[in-house]
Amino acid sequence: MQDQLNPPDVRYVKLGSGGKHVDYALENAVIPVDFDLADHALCLAGDWDMLLTTMTQAGRGIQAAKEDIRELKDFYDLPEGSLWITMAHGHLWWALVGDKIELSKITSSGPVRWRTTQSGWSKMSLAGTPLQLNTLSSALTKTASYRRTICRVEAQDYLLRSIRIERHPLQHSANALTAEMYSLTEQMIGNLHWAEFETLIDLIFLRNGWRRTSLLGGNMPDVDLVLEQPLTGETAWVQVKSQAGQAELDSYIDRFLADGSCNRFIFACANPRGALALPRQSELNLNIWTGKELASQTVESGLFKWLSERIV
Known part of the structure; x- marks a missing residue:
């Protein structure tokens, strides 16, 4: 055909x-x-x-x-x-x-x-x-x-x-530039100071309509951010780590499940120690943000320029 x-x-x-x-x-x-x-x-x-x-x-x-x-x-x-x-x-x-x-x-x-x-x-x-x-x-x-x-x-x-299903020549160029932007974003996130990384995660949620119901990096021992989506009523626990391994992820998931006050758990880590994996239970609304996922969330939230200005 x-x-x-x-x-x-x-x-x-x-x-x-x-x-x-x-x-x-x-x-x-x-x-x-x-x-x-x-x-x-x-x-x-x-x-x-x-x-x-x-x-x-x-x-x-x-x-x-x-x-x-x-x-x-x-x-x-x-x-x-x-x-x-x-x-x-x-x-x-x-x-x-x-x-x-x-x-x-x-x-x-x-x-x-x-x-x-x-x-x-x-x-x-x-x-x-x-x-x-x-x-x-x-x-x-x-x-x-x-x-x-x-x-x-x-x-x-x-x-x-x-x-x-053919691409316009300009789309090939755009796709190449987009791939380069995502790669640069991933590298820049890995070089952020931990405090700037916390701010980046906070901004991603704010840009996407979430409302913070806790202080950023406050005194809560189990979670860095508690968020609410006003349109849907969904609530989220967000743990932000500059570096972390599987044991720390498992520990925070256990705390999230024990608390039971929020619908969603997100673990954002700029520099994971090894591959991070979630439990097998498919009914749990658990999410890991590392690498490409972090880069995607950053670019799609319009924070590429903000990020590039904070690389030291």
Whole structure:
């Protein structure tokens, strides 16, 4: 299929007013449209001048009829293998058009005419990932606001890359820079003074909407931070260590479980002594922040610049 996805042309199609033909199209693997006043035989013959005459004689305005014919030319003339897309049920759907064009033989509530597709409609990329509208650029999804039936796709290159799962050259550069930023962040965290590390963890939670209900690094023997998430009511114990090993982690988990006052436990350690592991009980909401996880939390919270200014 990937070898075949080099279509000679690309079009967007609205599957009926208000999407009324969507389910019919998906179930029957066809591209349905209406254009009630357009004579099928004239369209097949490509006699567009005569079609314009018959449509205007039937009461269609001249400009509207010309727009209809522009779209009908695409529907009838675009070659087999052209890529057609639509947007429905929260996904982008795509199909390669076949060579068969027919009038519909179903009830009057259905589409007037349809073209076959080669393999039906798909809402998946060639790699098998869903093409969800909320993950796609508005440069593409805005096409769904087209008021008529058939139009060109302005973001055609982006569309094809999305289906093929290909990256824009700039994305490769961005990914490389992001990976370097995360690596630098991890190294900088490892070189922080312990007091700055405590402040970093406190800022991460504050930036993400948590509210501290204890003093940072206070006199509590078992925990450095007690936090509350106002929106959800969730509470968290947070233990912050510049250096720690497995024995210290196990000890703090035991204290957290014995206390029982919070929903979540987070152990943040800048320089762990060896690999740290959690107990096997899957029902426990226990978390370890070291290395890459710390770097991710820092960058995603917008604290890279803050961190870089505190390296000594």
